[in-house]
Amino acid sequence: MSYVPRLKEKYSVEIENGTNSRLDELQAAFLLAKLEDLDNWNQQRITIAKQYVKAFEKSKVKVMRNILKGVAHLFVVLTEDRDKLVEHLSKNNIQSGIHYPISDHKQAIYKEKYKDISLPVTDSTVAKILSLPIYPGMKQDEIDHVIKVVSNF
Helix, strand or coil, X not given: CCCHHHHHHHCCCCCCCCXXXXXXXXXXXXXXXXXXXXXXXXXXXXHHXXXXXHHCCCCCCEECCCHHHCCCCCEXXXXXXXXXXXXXXXXXXXXXXXXXXXXXXXXXXXXXXXXCCCCHHHHHHHCCEEEECCCCCCCHHHHHHHHHHHHCC
């Protein structure tokens, strides 16, 4: 079962210069209050990402290049068998996500503009990416569980 069609609706860009803004004044106030925790949360994500990178060095699930250059907001891996991995993770009570299911050049808004563009590496990558759980406050036993389940895939 493929999850991509449902995701393509969510991540489709159809209006030029459109925005995806979900932040209102109340949400902004809450975020401002939490801003002092941001550095700590980013460090927690980086710590988890380092554990994942080390654990998946010899896995058939490949870690995206340069993943440790930022704050590891997402932990994206590549796999030839994405749908099977999603199912395997789900059976083991692990959520995953596909955050970029459509190549930019294939977005509805750019369909005509880039109709003659071929980006096979981009298209191949989009078909293989999957985001694993990574969030501040993630417990070590949860991290270990993700590592074990992915490693056993």
